[in-house]
Amino acid sequence: MEMRVGWKQTEVGIIPEDWDCVALGSIGDFTKGKGISRADSSSGAIPCVRYGELYTHHTEIIRSFNSYISQEVAKSSKRLRKGDLLFAGSGETKEDIGKCAAFIGDEEAYAGGDVIIFSPYDACSAFLGYLLNFPVVVRQKASKGQGDAIVHVSTASLSAILIPLPPTVMEQRAIAEALSDVDALIDSLDKLIAKKRDIKQGAMQELLTGKKRLPGFSGEWVRNLLGDLAEIISGATPRTTEPAFWDGPINWCTPTDITSCKGKYLVETERTISELGLASCNTSVLPVGSLLLCSRATIGEIRIAGCEVCTNQGFRSLICKEGVSNEFLYYRLSMMKPQMVERAIGSTFLEISKKDTAGLEILIPEYAEQAAIAEVLSDMDAEILALEQRRDKTVALKQGMMQELLTGRTRLV
Numbered sequence: 001m002e003m004r005v006g007w008k009q010t011e012v013g014i015i016p017e018d019w020d021c022v023a024l025g026s027i028g029d030f031t032k033g034k035g036i037s038r039a040d041s042s043s044g045a046i047p048c049v050r051y052g053e054l055y056t057h058h059t060e061i062i063r064s065f066n067s068y069i070s071q072e073v074a075k076s077s078k079r080l081r082k083g084d085l086l087f088a089g090s091g092e093t094k095e096d097i098g099k100c101a102a103f104i105g106d107e108e109a110y111a112g113g114d115v116i117i118f119s120p121y122d123a124c125s126a127f128l129g130y131l132l133n134f135p136v137v138v139r140q141k142a143s144k145g146q147g148d149a150i151v152h153v154s155t156a157s158l159s160a161i162l163i164p165l166p167p168t169v170m171e172q173r174a175i176a177e178a179l180s181d182v183d184a185l186i187d188s189l190d191k192l193i194a195k196k197r198d199i200k201q202g203a204m205q206e207l208l209t210g211k212k213r214l215p216g217f218s219g220e221w222v223r224n225l226l227g228d229l230a231e232i233i234s235g236a237t238p239r240t241t242e243p244a245f246w247d248g249p250i251n252w253c254t255p256t257d258i259t260s261c262k263g264k265y266l267v268e269t270e271r272t273i274s275e276l277g278l279a280s281c282n283t284s285v286l287p288v289g290s291l292l293l294c295s296r297a298t299i300g301e302i303r304i305a306g307c308e309v310c311t312n313q314g315f316r317s318l319i320c321k322e323g324v325s326n327e328f329l330y331y332r333l334s335m336m337k338p339q340m341v342e343r344a345i346g347s348t349f350l351e352i353s354k355k356d357t358a359g360l361e362i363l364i365p366e367y368a369e370q371a372a373i374a375e376v377l378s379d380m381d382a383e384i385l386a387l388e389q390r391r392d393k394t395v396a397l398k399q400g401m402m403q404e405l406l407t408g409r410t411r412l413v
Contacts (some may be wrong), residue, residue: 012136015164016408025159028120032089032155033111034078036069041112044070049079049103050112054088058101060129062086063187069110077110078117079408085123087116090152094145095138097311098153116155124169126176131163134406164407174412175405177349182398189391191251200380207373208332208361214376217369227358229329230291230318233284234354235311238277248274250285251309255294258301263385264330265306266292267307272308283310289326291318293333296351300337301343304330316357323367327374332362 007014010021036048047065057066084103091097102125111117144157166172207214210221238245251269285308294301295316311317320326339360345349364370404410
């Protein structure tokens with residue numbers, strides 16, 4: 001950020017002249033939580049926060065609780081005060097150490113062991129909840145983490161962290177309220193997405209098993225073996241020590257490509273192979289529309305090829321035969337992971353064989369009904385994807401707002 005009139009250079013970067021750069025320990029006091037065991041955390045109805053939950057369940061603000069203790073356990077635990085900031089005193093990496101969340105509720109609540117509690121004298125706790133997870137602070141926390149397998153951060157180290165601070169609580173509160181409004185939108189979108197996913201799951205259970213029929217369809221469904229519905233093709237890996245086999249024009253898919261692919265269509269792969277690589281091993285180029293079914297590691301994960309692609313040996317890919325909708329089969333197989341895992345064997349890792357994949361039994365209707373069912377589920381997928389994209393844009397908006405508001409680049413009136 002370019003220096004201009006009304007700004008000053010500080011240890012935490014360029015901030016407005018009327019903002020302060022202060023040590024965290026100068027604006028509040030530190031205390032520590034007391035041990036609450038896993039068994040104790042489900043022993044009653046009084047809410048508590050255990051340090052691991054700061055990583056897994058809480059963002060900048062504590063809005064709900066996952067653990068509850070009894071009145072007896074509470075007697076020997078550390079009670080929180082409204083406005084306390086909770087830091088995770090231990091973690092797996094230095095980059096994550098000291099994850100923080102603000103407790104701004106009025107309920108009786110307690111902190112477990114390895115939770116470091118910061119009680120500010122005269123600052124907006126919600127504002128600090130956002131600020132203390134902001135990169136300029138995260139970098140400082142990471143530099144103070146100690147240990148390898150388990151990383152720890154001390155109260156003294158947290159006390160020395162420098163933060164940019166607006167001059168009034170009113171401005172701090174205005175920033176926190178603006179960011180909290182965006183959080184509320186993100187939360188509402190997350191809940192709507194979860195609801196739509198549940199609705200889709202229910203529709204799949206009904207439509208893909210024939211329990212519920214779409215209007216205009218009444219014919220009998222027929223039980224088939226998967227091997228009769230599709231050609232099953234295995235993959236292979238070119239020799240990795242031969243550079244000429246790699247980085248060519250042919251997409252080459254691994255289970256990692258499948259699990260990292262959002263949506264049902266795979267349109268690109270992390271690695272590619274050459275024509276020489278293709279000819280050197282027993283893999284085949286699969287046409288667009290093929291079903292890429294993982295047969296090991298993440299057994300049962302499946303995507304539809306949105307481009308021509310070949311795979312490694314961790315697949316039993318499917319090319320549907322005439323009269324079989326690949327979209328219908330995609331949805332039906334996505335419900336059959338338990339059956340696939342049950343058939344998997346192996347000592348080093350579990351894998352379902354080509355023979356056992358072909359032997360999976362599937363009940364299917366005539367093609368027109370398959371296509372109609374797939375269209376209904378595809379529309380649901382499209383609606384969920386649109387909501388996810390909106391949620392992701394809102395998350396990006398929040399990050400941009402934090403960058404502006406927590407550095408003073410944008411001031412709220």
